[in-house]
Amino acid sequence: MRKFFQTLLLLLFAGLSVAYGQGFKLDISEKSATITLDRAKKQTLWLPIDNSAKEVVMQVKGSPLYTAPVTVRLADKQVECWMPLQLDKSTSQIKIAGCKPEYVAWQNLRLGKNPNPKIEDYRQHIHFSPEIGWTNDPNGMVWHKGEWHLFFQYNPLGTRWGNMSWGHAVSKDLTKWEQLPTAIYPDSLGAIYSGSAVIDKHNTAGFGKDAMVAIYTSDYRSKSMRCQQQSIAYSLDRGRTFTKYEGNPVLPSTRRNFRDPKVFWHEPTARWIMPLACGKGMEFYSSTNLKEWKFESRFGDKYGCHFDVWECPDLVELPYKGGTKWVLFCSITKDAQHGSSVQYFVGDFDGHTFTCDTPEAYTDWINYGRDNYATVTWSNVPDGRCVALAWQNNWKCCSREKFPTVGYRGYMSLAYELQLVEYEGKVKLISRPAREYDNYFRKDVFAGKAKVEGKSELCRLEKQGSAYRLKLEFDEIDAPQFGLRLSNEGGEWVDICFDRIKREFRVDRRESGAVDFSEKFPSVTVAPMSAANCQKLTLIVDRASVECFTDIAASSNLVFPTKSYNRVEIYTVDGSVEVKSEVAFGK
Ligand code: FRU
Numbered sequence: 126m127r128k129f130f131q132t133l134l135l136l137l138f139a140g141l142s143v144a145y146g147q148g149f150k151l152d153i154s155e156k157s158a159t160i161t162l163d164r165a166k167k168q169t170l171w172l173p174i175d176n177s178a179k180e181v182v183m184q185v186k187g188s189p190l191y192t193a194p195v196t197v198r199l200a201d202k203q204v205e206c207w208m209p210l211q212l213d214k215s216t217s218q219i220k221i222a223g224c225k226p227e228y229v230a231w232q233n234l235r236l237g238k239n240p241n242p243k244i245e246d247y248r249q250h251i252h253f254s255p256e257i258g259w260t261n262d263p264n265g266m267v268w269h270k271g272e273w274h275l276f277f278q279y280n281p282l283g284t285r286w287g288n289m290s291w292g293h294a295v296s297k298d299l300t301k302w303e304q305l306p307t308a309i310y311p312d313s314l315g316a317i318y319s320g321s322a323v324i325d326k327h328n329t330a331g332f333g334k335d336a337m338v339a340i341y342t343s344d345y346r347s348k349s350m351r352c353q354q355q356s357i358a359y360s361l362d363r364g365r366t367f368t369k370y371e372g373n374p375v376l377p378s379t380r381r382n383f384r385d386p387k388v389f390w391h392e393p394t395a396r397w398i399m400p401l402a403c404g405k406g407m408e409f410y411s412s413t414n415l416k417e418w419k420f421e422s423r424f425g426d427k428y429g430c431h432f433d434v435w436e437c438p439d440l441v442e443l444p445y446k447g448g449t450k451w452v453l454f455c456s457i458t459k460d461a462q463h464g465s466s467v468q469y470f471v472g473d474f475d476g477h478t479f480t481c482d483t484p485e486a487y488t489d490w491i492n493y494g495r496d497n498y499a500t501v502t503w504s505n506v507p508d509g510r511c512v513a514l515a516w517q518n519n520w521k522c523c524s525r526e527k528f529p530t531v532g533y534r535g536y537m538s539l540a541y542e543l544q545l546v547e548y549e550g551k552v553k554l555i556s557r558p559a560r561e562y563d564n565y566f567r568k569d570v571f572a573g574k575a576k577v578e579g580k581s582e583l584c585r586l587e588k589q590g591s592a593y594r595l596k597l598e599f600d601e602i603d604a605p606q607f608g609l610r611l612s613n614e615g616g617e618w619v620d621i622c623f624d625r626i627k628r629e630f631r632v633d634r635r636e637s638g639a640v641d642f643s644e645k646f647p648s649v650t651v652a653p654m655s656a657a658n659c660q661k662l663t664l665i666v667d668r669a670s671v672e673c674f675t676d677i678a679a680s681s682n683l684v685f686p687t688k689s690y691n692r693v694e695i696y697t698v699d700g701s702v703e704v705k706s707e708v709a710f711g712k
Contacts, residue, residue: 147236148162148163148164148168148236148237149161149162149163149170149234149236150163151231151234153224153226153231154226155225155226156222156223156224156225157220157221157222157223157224158220158221158224158231159218159219159220159221160218160219160221160234161217161218162212162216162217162218162236165187165212165213165214165215165216165217166212166213166214167212167213167214168212168213168236168237169209169210169211169212169236169237169239170209170210170212170219170234170235170236171207171208171209171210171234171235171236171237171239171240171241172197172199172207172208172209172210172230172234172282173199173200173204173206173207173229173230173233173234173235174197174198174199174200174204174205174206174207174208174230174282174283174284175198175199175200175201175202175203175204175205176198176205176283176284176285176525176527177198177527178198178199178200178201178202179198179201179223180196180197180198180223180287181196181197181198181199181221181222181223181224182194182195182196182221182222182223183195183196183197183210183219183220183221183222184219184220184222185210185212185216185219186216186217186218186219186220187215187216187217187218188211188212188213188215188216189213189215190211190213190307190310191210191310191311192310192311192312192313193310193311193312193313193315195282195288195311196282196283196287196288197282197283198283198285199221199224199228199230200228200229200230200233201225201227201228201229201230202229203229204229204230204233205284205531206241206284206531206532207233207235207239207240207241208257208258208281208282208283208284209239209257209281209282210282211281241257241532244530244531244532246529246530246531247529247530247668247669247685248668249536249592249667249668249669249670250300250590250591250592250667250668250711251300251301251539251562251565251592251665251667251711252517252536252537252538252539252667252669252670253275253277253294253296253302253536253537254530254533254535254536254537255277255279255292255294255304255533255535256304256533257281257532257533258279258280258281258282258283258284258292258533258534259279259280259283259284259285259286259287259533259534259535260277260278260279260280260292260516260533260534260535260536260537261277261278261286261498261499261516261518261535262277262278262319262385262437262498262499262501262516263275263276263277263499263501263514263515263516263537264276264277264278264291264319264320264321264322264341264501265291265308265320265321265322265339265341266321266322266501266502266503266504266514267321267322267323267324267337267364267503267504267505268503268504268505268506268507269324269337269363269364269505270363271297272295272296272297272363272364273295273296273297273299273503273540274293274294274295274322274337274364275293275294275295275296275302275514275537276291276292276293276294276308276309276322276339276364277291277292277293277294277537278291278292278318278319278516279291279292279307281307284528284530284531284532284533284534285524285525285534286524288311288316289311289316289317289318289344290307290308290309290310290311290316290317291307291308291309291317291339291341292304292307292308293305293306293307293308293364295364298561298564298565299540299559299561299562300561300562300564300565300711305364305365306365308339308360308364308366308367309339309341309358309367309369312343312369314343314345314354314356314373314374315343315344315345315346315353315354316343316344316346317341317342317343317344318341318342318343318344318353318384318385319341319342319384319385319436319437319499320339320340320341320342320355320385320386320387321339321340321341321386321387321388321389321501321504322337322338322339322340322364322504323337323338323340323388323389323390323397323415323504323505324336324337324338324504324505325337325338325359325415329397329413329414329415330357330359330414330415330416331414332359332361333359333361336359336360336361337359337360337361337363337364338357338358338359338360338415339357339358339359339360339367340355340356340357340375340386340388340399340415341355341356341357341358341386342354342355342356342383342384342385342386343355343356343373343374344384350379351381352378352379352380352381352383353378353380353381353382353383353384354373354374354376354377354378354383355374355375355376355378355386355399355401355418356369356370356373356374356375357369357370357373357375357415357416358370370416372416375415375416375417375418376399376401376410376418380403380404382402382403382404382434383401383402383403383404384401384402384436385401385402385436385437385438386399386400386401387399387400387437387438387439387440387501388415389440389441389504391411391476393476394411394476394477395413396411396412396413396476397411397412397413397414397415398410398411398421398440398476399411399412399418400438400439400440400453401438402434402435402436402437402438402455402456403423403435404434404435405425405426405431405433405434405435406423406424406425406426406435407423407424407425407435407438407453407455407479408420408421408422408423408424409421409422409423409424409440409477409478409479411476411477421476421477421478422477422478422479424453424470424478424479424481425455425470427485428470428481428485428488429455429468429470429485429487429488430457430459430468430488431457432457432458432459432460433457433458434457435455435456435457436455436456436457436499437454437455437456437467437498437499437500437501438453438454438455439453439454439500439501439502439513440452440453440454440474440479441454441502441511441543442474443511443543443544443545443554444544444545445545445552446547450471450472450473450482450545450552451471451472451473451474451479452469452470452471452543452545452554453469453470453472453479453481454467454468454469454491454500454501455467455468455469455470456498456499456500458520458521459490462645463495463521463650464495464519464520464521464522464645465495465496465497465498465499465518465519465520465521466490466492466497466498467490467491467492467497467498467499467500467515468488468489468490468491469489469490469491469554470483470488471483471545471552471554482552483551489551489553489554491515491554491556491679492515492556492678492679492680492681493630493650493651493652493653493678493679493680494632494650494652494672494673494679494680494681494682495519495522495634495646495648495650495681495682495683496517496518496519496538496670496681496682496683497515497516497517497538497679497681498515498516498518498519498520499515499516500513500514500515500538501513501514502514502543503540510542510559511542511543511544512540512541512542512543512559513540513541513542513543513556514537514538514539514540514541515537515538515541515681516535516536516537516538517535517536517537517538517670517681517683518535518536518683519645521643521645522642522643522645522646523535523643526642526643527642528642529639529642529669529685530669536669536670536683538672538681539558539559539562539665539672539681540558540559540561541556541557541558541559541679542556542557542558542559542560543555543556544557546677548655548677549656553677555677555679556674556679557663557674558594558663558665558672558674562594562665564712565592565711565712566592566593566594566709566710566711567709567712568591568709568710568711568712569708569709569710570707570708570709570710571584571706571707571708571709572705572706572707572708573705573706573707574703574704574705574706575695575703575704575706576601576701576702576703576704577607577695577696577697577701577702577703577704578697578700578701579696579697580694580695580696581694581695581696582692582693582694583609583693583694583695583704583706583708584692584693584708585691585692585693586689586691586692586693586708586710587691591710591711591712592665592666592667592668592710592711593665593666593708593709593710593711594663594664594665594666594707594708594709595609595662595663595664595666595693595706595707595708596661596662596663596706596707596709597609597661597662597663597664597695597704597705597706597707598659598660598661598662598704598705598706599623599659599660599661599662599702599703599704600658600659600702600703600704600705601701601702601703602625602658602659602660602700602702603700603701603702604625604697604698604699604700604701604702605624605625605626605698605699605700606622606623606624606625606626606697606698606699607622607623607695607696607697607698607700607702608620608621608622608623608695608696609621609693609694609695609696610692610693610694610696611666611671611690611692611693612690612692612694613686613687613688613689613690613691613692614688614691615638615686615687615688616636617636617637617638617686617687617690618636618637618690619632619633619634619637619671619682619684619690620632620633621633621662621664621671621673623654623660624654625654627654628653628654628656629651629652629653629654630651630652630653630654630673630675630678630680631649631650631651631652632649632650632652632671632673632680632682633648633649634646634647634648634649634671634682634683634684635647635648635649637684637685637686638684638685638686638687639685639686639687640685648682650680650682652675652678652679652680653677653678654675654677654678655675655676655677657676660675660676661675661676662674662675666689666690668689669683669684669685670682670683670684671684693708
């Protein structure tokens with residue numbers, strides 16, 4: 126502390142150049158600083174950050190990765206954690222603008238080993254999260270040569286949104302993920318926003334047969350202008366390295382909300398189709414080579430919810446009653462309270478135009494929980510299944526807030542298999558946990574059957590250290606309300622309730638653990654409940670989330686209990702039910 130004040134005085138009077146730490150020299154003046162490395166080589170500079178600090182702008186001179194300036198919330202008063210700035214042999218200087226001499230960051234810069242204490246309290250077992258840094262939307266999901274690729278909106282230099290790049294992870298079984306080096310960094314066209322990836326089997330783009338081609342939005346911002354355009358990059362080594370196409374952008378524009386291309390191959394017209402979110406609607410573009418795109422049509426100005434701009438489209442064809450139907454996904458802020466959600470429209474697509482089957486005012490939601498956004502599907506899935514993934518978070522609770530995780534922020538949902546079913550005269554899109562999880566939930570499986578009237582403990586789970594799955598069937602229902610409560614010894618709980626009077630399925634997380642980091646977080650979410658005589662429910666409980674699947678609805682919510690919920694109680698209000706149950710732990 127004394128050293129800090131002495132330094133501060135020196136700086137104020139002289140604007141001196143001061144050397145701190147090992148391996149670099151630091152020059153600080155009133156509003157800027159320069160870090161000069163003793164030796165330029167492949168190494169990591171750990172930047173102390175604090176999420177409540179202002180952003181400063183850094184230019185990493187000569188870096189092949191950070192070719193555009195990056196923004197960092199450099200710690201001003203306290204250090205929350207450290208973020209890794211990757212340096213290499215062509216980098217010897219970092220210029221920082223917008224900082225102050227009294228920042229605590231200066232004494233806390235570290236070269237070399239990761240100085241972060243390991244705080245993994247809420248790391249989930251089968252929900253992906255990045256080692257370090259921020260994530261939002263899943264991107265570029267493609268199955269290729271035995272690997273499920275997950276690229277994701279990534280800030281490698283902070284735990285709040287910024288420096289949008291594509292992070293990368295792969296999995297062989299959808300449960301264990303390996304994070305790989307960041308795949309695509311911002312450039313002179315802007316930040317790398319959401320998009321998709323395809324395998325170019327016919328080499329239509331000329332990058333090579335079976336090239337993995339990423340199609341993403343370049344988000345450009347300057348003082349005088351803001352626009353979004355579409356760009357591409359390709360990989361010939363299973364997504365490990367990408368080369369940006371020199372002709373980018375492939376779909377130029379001056380529009381501000383023109384993003385999130387989700388490209389797929391349309392066999393009947395033998396062209397690539399790109400659904401794109403444009404203001405409060407979706408547009409469709411076509412191409413024969415991924416490099417030149419033609420406008421086809423626009424959908425949605427009068428359909429569904431328009432509380433905010435539309436984002437993250439996907440358009441998939443699913444089997445239905447011996448034929449097929451097309452489903453269009455649209456991520457949107459549903460309202461001020463619930464926040465992020467994903468609506469969908471069922472209809473037809475002829476390669477040019479999407480025609481919706483439902484009336485303009487109708488909409489339905491893929492998931493009724495608070496934490497399920499930006500849902501898109503994997504392309505090139507070998508057995509033709511429609512497998513989707515969502516960002517397990519909500520823009521309303523995760524940005525400025527002091528989120529419970531340290532050093533990283535954001536999870537992906539479980540992978541879902543999607544299917545269409547008919548329900549009360551409507552076509553409904555149903556999500557189920559992908560069958561890959563059946564392999565995971567094979568340990569310590571307990572099954573039982575009981576009549577419950579009032580409250581009854583179903584089980585106490587002694588083990589911690591894996592996710593668990595509950596499969597329940599409520600039959601012989603003679604109670605207006607029934608459900609279950611997950612709790613721990615700390616008195617934290619989640620209540621999951623079927624309400625036959627209101628025909629609602631509710632998830633109450635108001636007492637689930639850490640809830641007060643955001644006033645929007647404590648919530649009771651409501652989904653429709655089917656009229657079936659027997660109600661089936663599958664729950665997957667991971668360290669920081671509870672995902673529920675009923676006959677007709679899914680509801681996924683984050684929770685931050687101090688310890689995992691290890692007690693499961695079934696209850697009824699005024700009456701009885703018969704419950705068949707199966708509890709299974711992960712491997
Ligand atoms: C959705 C979204 C996308 C955009 C990305 C930016 O969460 O706003 O529309 O591409 O996030 O990170």
